[in-house]
Amino acid sequence: MMQRMVYDYYGLYVEEQFQVGRYTGFATKDANYLFVPESQENTSLWEEKLQWAQVMRQGDQTVALFIPSIQKNRSITLDGEKQLLFQLYVEKTRDDGTEEYNGSELATFHNQGMVMFPPVSSELFVQRWSEWWEKRLEQLENWYQSVKTKPAFSLMDRWFIKTFPYYLGMTENAIQCLKAIPVHERTEEAGCISHFCYTPAAWVTIAPNTRPIKLPSDWLYDHPTRDIAEWMRYAMEQGYSHTQIENFVQSYERHNQVTSFGWDLIIGRLLFPYYYLEQMEQTYLRENIGTMEETLYHLEQSWEKEGTRLEQIASLKEIFPYHFQKLPDWLLGRGVSFL
Structure with a gap:
């Protein structure tokens, strides 16, 4: 069902689905994506956070990139919950997480x-x-x-x-x-x-x-x-x-x-x-x-x-x-x- 919705709303073909903590993600041929719950925050808060993320990405590509739907909506309903889609830039590091x-x-x-x-x-x-x-x-x-x-x-x-x-x-x-x-x-x-x-x-x-990856949700x-x-x-x-x-x-x-x-x-x-x-x-x-x-x-x-x-x-x-x-x-x- 998710594959169909992703194609209908974003025009993307899902090749693989995965879970990262509480987030549902998927991979296409060219990139990785993650759905983030919209929660109960009002529109103005999300608009502000997305504006911040746009600025932050100019200096840090690991800030997730917001992807609106084809219909220019901020979120879609997935599994009964409004969710936003973000594209992830995966950058290799030699660090071990210290x-x-x-x-x-x-x-x-x-x-x-x-x-x-x-x-x-x-x-x-x-x-x-x-x-x-x-x-x-x-x-x-x-x-x-x-x-x-x-x-x-x-x-x-x-x-x-x-x-x-x-x-x-x-x-x-x-x-x-x-x-x-x-x-x-x-x-x-x-x-x-x-x-x-x-x-x-x-x-x-x-x-x-x-x-x-830095998500602007919180x-x-x-x-x-x-x-x-x-x-x-x-x-x-x-x-x-x-x-x-x-x-x-x-x-x-x-x-x-x-x-x-x-x-x-x-x-x-x-x-x-x-x-x-x-x-x-x-x-x-x-x-x-x-x-x-x-x-x-x-x-x-x-x-x-x-x-x-x-x-x-x-x-x-x-x-x-x-x-x-x-x-x-x-x-x-x-x-x-x-x-």
């Missing part, structure tokens, strides 16, 4: 994205992050009060009631870290194209020893340290060594130096309990009941590892003693109490 390569590749990507945006007051990023976190926290706090009044509790409700006060305090600590950044550090900073949540999986590799405008912090969060969750984390950062900074202000943003973002808030929003905002049992299991696992997570953040001072001087005293003293 942290050094990933860091330098991310820095190069950020530098290319900075060209599109003028420097702005760094206060913008402090406000942007803290206000968004405050909004999400307020929403969770309203749910917390509502859940406590239920006549009967689900297992997820009980877990939420038990853990929310702790994560409330942790989020407030992260916000305070941002607001405590000294005024003299708040000069002009360059924003760039970043990712909603950057991990090695944010870029797609369709074959061994090839450069990763791009946004933000400070470059957003991606660095989320990569570090992922690295600690996956048990990366200090050497691996240091190699990533050093290779990044060879192309794009992180400012003192940027390091303060990293500290605040690492303290922010991203995974917890994201999962609770999935549960109570989107009422995603179907995966609640699995979600609860992963949240409980995350809770059990919370002490380790804080120790890992504190240990970053051993790798970057100058940059992590401003870690909170309560974290360095390991004076963390659990419920």
